[in-house]
Amino acid sequence: MTIVASASQPVPPSHLDLLTxxxxxxxxTLMPDGQPHSCLVWVDYDGECARVNxxxxxxxxxxxxxxxxxxxxxxxxxxxxxxxxxxxxxxxLRRGAIDHLDALxxxxxxxxxxxxxxxxxxxxxxxxxxxxxxxAHRITLDAIHS
Amino acid sequence: xxxxxxxxxxxxxxxxxxPVRQVGTxxxxxxxxxxxxxxxxxxxxxxxxxxxxxxxTTIMPSGHPHTSVVWxxxxxxxxxxxxxxxxxxxxxxxxxxxxxLLGYDPREPLxxxxxxxxxxxxxxxxxxxxxxxxxxxxxxxxxxxFGDVVPAASAEFxxxxxxxxxxxxxxxxxx
Numbered sequence: 001m002t003i004v005a006s007a008s009q010p011v012p013p014s015h016l017d018l019l020t021x022x023x024x025x026x027x028x029t030l031m032p033d034g035q036p037h038s039c040l041v042w043v044d045y046d047g048e049c050a051r052v053n054x055x056x057x058x059x060x061x062x063x064x065x066x067x068x069x070x071x072x073x074x075x076x077x078x079x080x081x082x083x084x085x086x087x088x089x090x091x092x093l094r095r096g097a098i099d100h101l102d103a104l105x106x107x108x109x110x111x112x113x114x115x116x117x118x119x120x121x122x123x124x125x126x127x128x129x130x131x132x133x134x135x136a137h138r139i140t141l142d143a144i145h146s
Numbered sequence: 147x148x149x150x151x152x153x154x155x156x157x158x159x160x161x162x163x164x165p166v167r168q169v170g171t172x173x174x175x176x177x178x179x180x181x182x183x184x185x186x187x188x189x190x191x192x193x194x195x196x197x198x199x200x201x202x203t204t205i206m207p208s209g210h211p212h213t214s215v216v217w218x219x220x221x222x223x224x225x226x227x228x229x230x231x232x233x234x235x236x237x238x239x240x241x242x243x244x245x246x247l248l249g250y251d252p253r254e255p256l257x258x259x260x261x262x263x264x265x266x267x268x269x270x271x272x273x274x275x276x277x278x279x280x281x282x283x284x285x286x287x288x289x290x291x292f293g294d295v296v297p298a299a300s301a302e303f304x305x306x307x308x309x310x311x312x313x314x315x316x317x318x319x320x321x
Contacts, residue, residue, distance in 0.1 A: 023252065024250075024252060026201040026213060028203045029211070030205075030211060034205070034209075034242075034244055035244045035314075036204075036211045036244065036245065037246060037260075037262065038213070038247075038248040038260055039258075040250060040255050040258050067209075069208075069211060071203065071210065072213075073215070075199050075215060080199055080215065085214070087206070087210050
């Protein structure tokens with residue numbers, strides 16, 4: 001099932017749980033040479049867009065700075081035939097990125113905040129956190145056979 | 147989620163398990179991530195040999211990445227993916243051989259394997275038997291893909307294509 005979505009259209013309610021429950025997603029960005037790069041990320045939803053969190057120093061953050069093209073795949077852990085795939089462009093936000101990261105940390109780990117619990121506190125000074133909002137061009141659901 | 151890269155060395159085999167097919171940069175990162183050129187560590191072979199989820203990314207004509215869930219296995223040298231003629235990823239791989247496969251189990255997401263690679267062969271030869279073998283591995287019993295997994299009639303209009311992917315960069319988590 002494929003839905004063509006504008007940037008302002010929400011994710012289909014049938015699959016919103018994959019963004020609001022603590023399920024990891026596969027974020028793919030493009031390396032400078034055009035090779036795709038995938039990594040696992042924490043995901044949430046701000047009522048309009050799926051969001052992930054990274055740093056401008058990490059490979060995915062560096063890639064998004066030079067090319068905002070991305071895709072996000074979130075697979076239901078209990079039923080891998082059920083998934084949500086978003087293809088689109090990134091909006092990078094520094095403001096509020098630490099608060100966003102801490103909210104993700106609470107959802108995914110139960111710790112109160114990221115730095116000092118998941119990563120050492122001093123790591124915070126060495127990296128620049130950004131929230132990545134995914135503006136969807138296309139959303140695909142459960143399309144195993146296509 | 148993975149750690150920042152710690153330091154780089156160019157001595158090829160350092161930090162890797164098993165034989166090195168191709169000498170390249172080894173990166174040992176805090177947080178336990180490591181990256182070896184073209185080497186699948188034995189500890190992570192299960193994430194390319196019929197993993198619970200294999201996310202294959204190809205490149206759309208627009209330049210955007212396109213990711214889909216696939217079945218795959220590994221013959222020791224190439225990652226093998228099976229698709230059908232005319233599917234989006236098949237069209238994408240014919241146009242642009244750069245792909246990336248991320249193998250993981252969403253129930254244990256601290257462990258994953260990323261393989262960046264190039265599609266070096268796309269063939270119909272042996273594709274149907276490979277597809278049956280893949281289906282048998284995933285389902286745990288002897289099956290025919292057309293007839294047991296999808297309706298037998300699908301074979302009239304779907305043509306399997308076996309894609310061999312040569313790893314050029316491998317990143318394995320090791321938390």
